[in-house]
Amino acid sequence: MIRIELSVAGCLLGLYTLFLVALFFALRSRASGRRQRGIGSKNFTPQIRDALVDYLSGSNDQTRIREFARSHRSEFIDALLEFHGTVGGSARDRLCDLALELSLVQNWCQEAASKDRLIRRQAYTRLSFVCAYEPCRRVAGDLLQEALKDADPEVRLPAARALVQSGRIDGLTRVFQLAVSQSLLIRILLAEDLRRHATELCEHAVPQVLMGDNPREVVAALQILVAWERALPMEGLHKLLESDNREIRLEALRLAKLVPLTPETRSALLRFLREGDEEENTLAALTAGRLRLQEALPALARCLRTGGSELAGIAASALSEMPPKGWQTLQQIAAGEDSAAIIASAALDRARRKAGV
Amino acid sequence: MALAAFLAIQAIAILLFAFGIGEFLRLVRGCLVLRRIARAGRQNYTAVLLKSPLVPPVSTIAVPPDASNESVQFARRLLELHYGKNEVVIVLDGPSEDEMSVWHEEFHLCPSTRVIGQKLPAARVRGVYESKDPIRVVVIDKEKGGPVDAWNAAVNACTSPVIGLLDPAADFQPDILLRLIQPMLEAIDETVAICGGVPAPPGDNLISRIGALESLRAWMIRGAALSERNRTLPFPGSAVLVKRSSVIQAGGFTAGPLELFLRLHGLGMAAGKPYRILFHPEAVSQSRRATTRAELQSQLGRDQREIASAFFRRVAIAGPFGWKVLNILFYSRALRPWLETLGYLLAIVGLVLKWVGVPAVLFLLLAAVGMGIVLSMAAAVLREFAEPNSPDDRRLTALFFAAIPENLGYRQLRNLWLIAGFRPSGSLEKANRGKTKEDRPPAVSAASGSV
Numbered sequence: 001m002i003r004i005e006l007s008v009a010g011c012l013l014g015l016y017t018l019f020l021v022a023l024f025f026a027l028r029s030r031a032s033g034r035r036q037r038g039i040g041s042k043n044f045t046p047q048i049r050d051a052l053v054d055y056l057s058g059s060n061d062q063t064r065i066r067e068f069a070r071s072h073r074s075e076f077i078d079a080l081l082e083f084h085g086t087v088g089g090s091a092r093d094r095l096c097d098l099a100l101e102l103s104l105v106q107n108w109c110q111e112a113a114s115k116d117r118l119i120r121r122q123a124y125t126r127l128s129f130v131c132a133y134e135p136c137r138r139v140a141g142d143l144l145q146e147a148l149k150d151a152d153p154e155v156r157l158p159a160a161r162a163l164v165q166s167g168r169i170d171g172l173t174r175v176f177q178l179a180v181s182q183s184l185l186i187r188i189l190l191a192e193d194l195r196r197h198a199t200e201l202c203e204h205a206v207p208q209v210l211m212g213d214n215p216r217e218v219v220a221a222l223q224i225l226v227a228w229e230r231a232l233p234m235e236g237l238h239k240l241l242e243s244d245n246r247e248i249r250l251e252a253l254r255l256a257k258l259v260p261l262t263p264e265t266r267s268a269l270l271r272f273l274r275e276g277d278e279e280e281n282t283l284a285a286l287t288a289g290r291l292r293l294q295e296a297l298p299a300l301a302r303c304l305r306t307g308g309s310e311l312a313g314i315a316a317s318a319l320s321e322m323p324p325k326g327w328q329t330l331q332q333i334a335a336g337e338d339s340a341a342i343i344a345s346a347a348l349d350r351a352r353r354k355a356g357v
Numbered sequence: 358m359a360l361a362a363f364l365a366i367q368a369i370a371i372l373l374f375a376f377g378i379g380e381f382l383r384l385v386r387g388c389l390v391l392r393r394i395a396r397a398g399r400q401n402y403t404a405v406l407l408k409s410p411l412v413p414p415v416s417t418i419a420v421p422p423d424a425s426n427e428s429v430q431f432a433r434r435l436l437e438l439h440y441g442k443n444e445v446v447i448v449l450d451g452p453s454e455d456e457m458s459v460w461h462e463e464f465h466l467c468p469s470t471r472v473i474g475q476k477l478p479a480a481r482v483r484g485v486y487e488s489k490d491p492i493r494v495v496v497i498d499k500e501k502g503g504p505v506d507a508w509n510a511a512v513n514a515c516t517s518p519v520i521g522l523l524d525p526a527a528d529f530q531p532d533i534l535l536r537l538i539q540p541m542l543e544a545i546d547e548t549v550a551i552c553g554g555v556p557a558p559p560g561d562n563l564i565s566r567i568g569a570l571e572s573l574r575a576w577m578i579r580g581a582a583l584s585e586r587n588r589t590l591p592f593p594g595s596a597v598l599v600k601r602s603s604v605i606q607a608g609g610f611t612a613g614p615l616e617l618f619l620r621l622h623g624l625g626m627a628a629g630k631p632y633r634i635l636f637h638p639e640a641v642s643q644s645r646r647a648t649t650r651a652e653l654q655s656q657l658g659r660d661q662r663e664i665a666s667a668f669f670r671r672v673a674i675a676g677p678f679g680w681k682v683l684n685i686l687f688y689s690r691a692l693r694p695w696l697e698t699l700g701y702l703l704a705i706v707g708l709v710l711k712w713v714g715v716p717a718v719l720f721l722l723l724a725a726v727g728m729g730i731v732l733s734m735a736a737a738v739l740r741e742f743a744e745p746n747s748p749d750d751r752r753l754t755a756l757f758f759a760a761i762p763e764n765l766g767y768r769q770l771r772n773l774w775l776i777a778g779f780r781p782s783g784s785l786e787k788a789n790r791g792k793t794k795e796d797r798p799p800a801v802s803a804a805s806g807s808v
Binding site: 002003005006009010012013016017020023024027028030031032034035085118121125153154183184185187188189191192223224226227229308309310312313339342343346 | 405
């Protein structure tokens, strides 16, 4: 009996070992082969980069470039794409034109139709770089619009980024709508690209989403607006400040400092300082300080005296932004002996140092 | 007696064989997961994430046991991480005056007005300090309560929605937070935590290669294989990002990250709502290479104590789900060493007293040593197979052949270390004086909310 078990175990282990040894030799020879052939080592990248830099600086001799594009195509493409984000204007156009001349753009358009999502992803990522150039966009045609419906978010993202490059309002609107309906990661990435089109988007696309009935998308849209960190020509913020949805109210409060102050927004802010919960108080205090709302002084003083440490600190900072009345209020509070006095005193010191008093 | 010994050896060998086959299948599963992740490829968006105000802030926690140079250096390494909004929270657990002065001098501390909440029970906070320099560091001086108590005090002090737990004994990259937060942002509502890192690299000597094999097996099984069923557990050298709200809902720390993850899995399973604990096999963090036997023993012992503590308190931590998550670790880290050692003893005694023959002993050796070699070789080969774009033939060769000496001597010694390390830890109160609340299993506590 034991001999049978021993034989079975021996055979089984033998098979395992045989399989592993075969795999070991196969992987080892593949890896060492790759190493010897220099695959993935990017041996020619510095020379390709030099050739591209020469070309970008005005040289019209494409002999070396064409040679690299033929003999080390993959490495050449990687080197070309490395310029993404480092060149702009006419230099970028020249690079995109080169990609067009070398039929790279046409190849990427073909690859964009691949059933393999990895090839598709790569193709759209590459297209997103060259689509800043109008002739390349013409070659890409409707591919980018279609890709926004792709099931793979990693395809939708580069397609959306490519569309943003066009700067056309219909494309921007679609990308903004996509951004508010996707994951936070995609929102972050697209918000960055959409920032320079903020003014155009605030005309139609943004109000359209903000007036919609999907609270998640409204919150996402507000988050994007806040992330732009720039003054925005937007009306009707007070309606969002009065929303029943707390998330929307909080995001609208964060946005209040970036949009023109209307009487309705002003009174909403003061109401939040008086009646809101701790988080609403904090955000309202932050905004009141930024906008230097003198009417908010009593409410800020109350927040400093009665609020938690974060709220008290922000209220004190807000008061310190509004000399002389804000400073006087801080002085009065600093005369006490409680924790609010310490916070007020610290804020006052900081403000005086900053003002050189 | 002879028959009993013979049957016992036979049964042990069959069990060891079965466990071995199970572990082999898990390694294959881990390999497939790793291959899928490698093929899917992930774009690196760290440059955008670094600048974006939409990325959630992170609080990284340090609980230094003293004010030694290593502790200060670790805190400094946390401060040097590349991240837009990273706050470092250092909790000093009952420091002496000398220790306090070291920290004061290092960071130019001044009293802070920050009020520390009591979301988690912890010993009394004596003082809160911030730096006069333009660095985001908060130092908490609290009464002595043990390391777990200090972890919970740190969670109380954190103001960010995400907490970073980095291992002082690991090497991590400066952009670790950016690279770990990116997968979290893909599904921020469902993702509770993420655990990232790679196994320790093999060195030039045999000890370091054996250590690398240990690390590799843990990474492939606890990280990759378990992630397929959303049961990822932290592995040695891994770095963790976890949502603060989830830590608070889990009742805080009861020991290290392993118990925290067990608790989070328990809560997630009990709530029945979708939740994700991610595995991120990127080279953001890795345990240090063990170069001596003592270092290897210390690394293994530390890991084994964490596993044992989690296992013996699994019902309190994760209710009926504790066994579901931990059974794999129990077989490989508790049962297998016992069975092997018992088998060797029986074989020696049996051979001396002529109760058993050579074939039975050979069968046992095949199941223990032979299977051990196969498993280690499989880990080395399957890892390379999982990384089609960056194979490393030198690493492969070093680990593949280290599998043989690893199982001829070291494995038997390791069994004794594992047996010694797998015992219940001290009582909860000893580890966490401030925590007086009785732990409730997630099946009960999940009723009050989800993860």
